[in-house]
Amino acid sequence: MDARLRRVNKEIADCKNDKTSSIKIEMIDESPFHLKGSFVGPEDTPYAGGKFEVDIVIPESYPFQPVKMKFLTKVYHPNVSSQSGAICLDILKDAWSPVLTLKSTLISLQSLLCSPEPNDPQDAEVAKHYMTSRGSFEQTARYWAQIYAGAPGGDGKAVKQVDDEVAIAGLEKAHVDQFESLGFPRGKVIDVLRRLNYRGANVAQITDDRIVEELLK
Amino acid sequence: MVDAISTRLLDSVPDPTDFPPQENAPGLRKLDSTFRCTICGEVFDAPVTTRCGHCFCSGCLRPALALKQECPTCRKSTNEMHIRPNYVMEEAIMCWGESRTYILELIKREKEAAEAVSKAKASQRSHKRKRSGSTSSVEMLDCAPGPSSPRTPRRRQHSPRKHKAVDLTTVPSSDVDEDELSSINLNPKPNQIVPCPLCSKTVAYKDLNTHIDRGCKDFSKEKASETWSKILSKPPNKQKGKQRCYRKHSDSDDEQPLPLASYATLKDRQLREMLGDHGLPTQGDRSLLEQRHQRWVVFYNTNLDRSLPNRKSKSALRQELKKWEETHFKVKKPVVQDAKEHVKTHKSEFSKLVSIARGSQPQITSTIPSSVSPQPMSPG
Numbered sequence: 180m181d182a183r184l185r186r187v188n189k190e191i192a193d194c195k196n197d198k199t200s201s202i203k204i205e206m207i208d209e210s211p212f213h214l215k216g217s218f219v220g221p222e223d224t225p226y227a228g229g230k231f232e233v234d235i236v237i238p239e240s241y242p243f244q245p246v247k248m249k250f251l252t253k254v255y256h257p258n259v260s261s262q263s264g265a266i267c268l269d270i271l272k273d274a275w276s277p278v279l280t281l282k283s284t285l286i287s288l289q290s291l292l293c294s295p296e297p298n299d300p301q302d303a304e305v306a307k308h309y310m311t312s313r314g315s316f317e318q319t320a321r322y323w324a325q326i327y328a329g330a331p332g333g334d335g336k337a338v339k340q341v342d343d344e345v346a347i348a349g350l351e352k353a354h355v356d357q358f359e360s361l362g363f364p365r366g367k368v369i370d371v372l373r374r375l376n377y378r379g380a381n382v383a384q385i386t387d388d389r390i391v392e393e394l395l396k
Numbered sequence: 397m398v399d400a401i402s403t404r405l406l407d408s409v410p411d412p413t414d415f416p417p418q419e420n421a422p423g424l425r426k427l428d429s430t431f432r433c434t435i436c437g438e439v440f441d442a443p444v445t446t447r448c449g450h451c452f453c454s455g456c457l458r459p460a461l462a463l464k465q466e467c468p469t470c471r472k473s474t475n476e477m478h479i480r481p482n483y484v485m486e487e488a489i490m491c492w493g494e495s496r497t498y499i500l501e502l503i504k505r506e507k508e509a510a511e512a513v514s515k516a517k518a519s520q521r522s523h524k525r526k527r528s529g530s531t532s533s534v535e536m537l538d539c540a541p542g543p544s545s546p547r548t549p550r551r552r553q554h555s556p557r558k559h560k561a562v563d564l565t566t567v568p569s570s571d572v573d574e575d576e577l578s579s580i581n582l583n584p585k586p587n588q589i590v591p592c593p594l595c596s597k598t599v600a601y602k603d604l605n606t607h608i609d610r611g612c613k614d615f616s617k618e619k620a621s622e623t624w625s626k627i628l629s630k631p632p633n634k635q636k637g638k639q640r641c642y643r644k645h646s647d648s649d650d651e652q653p654l655p656l657a658s659y660a661t662l663k664d665r666q667l668r669e670m671l672g673d674h675g676l677p678t679q680g681d682r683s684l685l686e687q688r689h690q691r692w693v694v695f696y697n698t699n700l701d702r703s704l705p706n707r708k709s710k711s712a713l714r715q716e717l718k719k720w721e722e723t724h725f726k727v728k729k730p731v732v733q734d735a736k737e738h739v740k741t742h743k744s745e746f747s748k749l750v751s752i753a754r755g756s757q758p759q760i761t762s763t764i765p766s767s768v769s770p771q772p773m774s775p776g
Contacts (some may be wrong), residue, residue, distance in 0.1 A: 181723055182436050187438045189411050196413050243436060243459055277460050278468045280432040 183241050187211050188283045199326070202285045203204060212237040215251070216285045220330060221293045225320035226254070229328025233288060235281060243274035247282060255323040256265070257297040257317075257347070263362035267301035268290075307351055310380025319349030348373045354382070363394045406434060411437070414500060424499070431489050435468060438495065442701040443485040447478040451485060454701035458694050462656065476656070479703040490706075509665060653697045659686045684725065692717055 188211065194204045201219040214235040214322030220226030225342035232251040238244045248271055258267045268291055270279060279291050309316045324330035326343070348369045354377060358368045371393045375385055412428040416422055431439050437455035443452040444765060448614075450469040452460075460468050464477045584590050586602035595612035657670065667685050668678040676692060678685070695713050708716075739746065 182438075192411060192413065243463055276466075276468045276471065277456070346771045 184211060185238070186242060187237055188279075193280070194282050195264060197282070200286070202282050204285075204290075206280055214281070215302075216248075216281065216287055216291045220324060221281075221289055222294055225317045226292045226328065227330065228332075229278060229324040229330035230330055231288075231292075233285065234346045235333075242279075245271050245374070246281065247271075248288065250283065251338045253323060253327040254292075255297045255305060255320040256292060257300045257302060259305075259306055259310045260302050265301055267296075267299060293307040303391075304376065307376040310379055311376055311381050315349055315378050319346065344369055349378060351378075358390060358394065361391070368392060398688070418501065421503070428492075431485075431492050440485060440489050442698045443482040443489065444479045444518070444701050445482045445485075446472075446474045446479075448472040448474065451482055454481070454698040455694055462690075476653075476697075479701070481703070483703045486703055486706065593712060650699055654693045655699055656693060657689060659689075675710070676717065688717065688721065691720055693718075 189269070191204050191206075191211070191214075192209055194200075194202055202216065203218070204214050204216045207213050208213050214237070215234040216235050217230055218233075220229040220231060229251070229255065234251050236247040238247065249266055251260055253261065253264070255261060259265070266288065268287065269274070270284065295309060297306040297309045304315075308319070321332075325332065326347075329351050344365070345355050350369060351370050354372060355365065355368050358372070359365050371390060374388065375381075375393065377385055377390070398604070412425045412432070415424040415428060416427060417505055417567075422478075431458050433440050433443075433451075433453040437451055440453050443451050444454045444457055445451050446457070446467045448467050448470050449455055450467050452468070457468070457479060461474065461479075465473055467474050495579055585603040586600070588601045589598050590601050590604060591598050592604065592607055592612060594608060597607075597612065599607045599652050643754065657667075659667070662670075664682060665684070667682075667689065671678050671685065671689055674692060676688060676698075682686065
């Protein structure tokens with residue numbers, strides 16, 4: 180058995196035997212080099228209580244090259260792509276060290292959720308949202324955790340489909356309604372307002388003309 | 397099914413969890429994990445130390461430093477020149493390798509015994525509660541040579557040869573066995589071999605005083621003449637002495653670590669020569685040659701980090717390299733150089749495949765030879 184397989188086996192066993200941490204690793208298919216990890220969102224964050232799944236691919240030259248990880252669960256976070264789940268974390272790139280393990284890397288991801296780094300973003304729009312209005316950002320992140328990661332609280336089922344879209348984009352319903360009433364399609368309004376980061380203090384800075392201009396493009 | 401595969405794989409890999417947890421067997425799990433390299437997770441093979449004091453397998457640390465010159469554990473900058481072999485660790489893990497199975501066997505036996513006892517008790521008096529198995533492993537540990545055993549016997553285990561000599565000079569401590577005490581003869585015969593009370597070397601009793609008078613430095617006659625003939629026949633070689641100070645712990649004279657090659661500046665011919673110099677195969681494409689040489693340097697230098705008696709022969713290293721190549725490159729199929737030639741030589745196979753495909757028989761897969769690539773099939 181080659182060294183890589185032996186090490187991965189040990190790591191999976193290590194996670195199975197550790198009952199104190201919430202980190203879990205399971206195989207997706209029969210290959211031990213394509214795994215699915217999961218952990219619980221950290222307490223006192225908008226992600227608390229959610230179950231976050233991570234796709235893990237172990238490269239040929241592991242452990243000398245970093246593991247490839249991306250979120251399978253949609254996460255609203257400045258360092259995670261809201262579209263693809265790609266993660267911007269130094270230890271997954273140039274700060275990787277061969278002594279890091281799947282478990283320690285997943286714990287790092289868990290702590291990344293506690294401490295976003297908006298100055299080195301993966302998702303620029305989310306990072307802008309985080310910078311302009313923390314409260315609104317956390318509300319949206321919590322909402323995402325509730326609908327995608329199964330976090331407790333929030334009566335998501337009672338909310339109508341249309342309001343879901345607005346909440347997912349992290350926008351105010353009143354703002355969307357305002358521009359929709361001008362005759363623009365709702366989807367486009369949400370798209371433009373999200374791109375322009377029409378939230379918090381930014382609302383006062385962006386003129387209505389600017390938005391209409393964007394909507395007409 | 398997936399679970400069955402995973403459990404089968406997991407069972408075959410020994411790791412610290414083979415031992416009972418900390419509360420049942422204090423220190424054993426941790427001890428086992430200290431003897432393991434944090435890069436590969438295996439018990440150290442040719443352990444080496446960085447200048448920041450962290451220990452790894454030589455064969456793990458060298459490739460890691462080739463990619464990034466920092467300690468994998470603490471990220472302090474370091475390079476291959478700072479690597480030093482750790483012979484004490486090497487010896488410790490060899491002993492651990494033996495005692496590990498022994499301890500595990502003891503644990504298993506103890507557990508079985510406890511289970512048998514509890515079963516017997518349960519059958520005897522069914523109203524009495526069953527004993528839990530966990531307490532029994534603690535009892536067992538007291539008889540195992542674990543970290544919980546007192547300090548003095550461990551010291552004795554460490555240097556059994558010197559033990560008697562120490563007892564002669566010092567006040568017999570509590571750990572001296574009765575029979576050992578009785579064996580010490582206070583009036584030895586002149587020709588009896590006794591250990592020197594100062595240096596613990598064994599000498600004849602009649603020579604003991606002369607031995608001590610000379611400051612414990614005398615040799616036996618043959619030894620002395622041997623040493624002289626050595627000195628006379630081999631005048632000290634200045635160059636060799638200089639080289640030796642790089643690796644002064646090792647007793648070997650001619651074995652030097654191989655330098656890392658900068659492959660970008662090497663021509664194919666030079667690379668083949670370098671491989672040929674070490675008796676390695678020289679066929680294969682450029683990247684294979686480079687990887688082969690790179691891996692050879694790791695194997696070679698790792699071997700030098702083993703203590704002299706544990707070193708492998710060059711041919712064993714070559715075998716290891718061959719095995720490594722087989723496991724890493726077996727998936728790659730040979731590349732077809734000349735497509736026309738390839739089609740010509742394999743024409744009969746192709747036409748056979750085509751006829752099978754047209755007939756759309758279900759057993760297609762079993763008849764396709766694995767070496768045939770599917771592309772040339774399309775024109776037919």
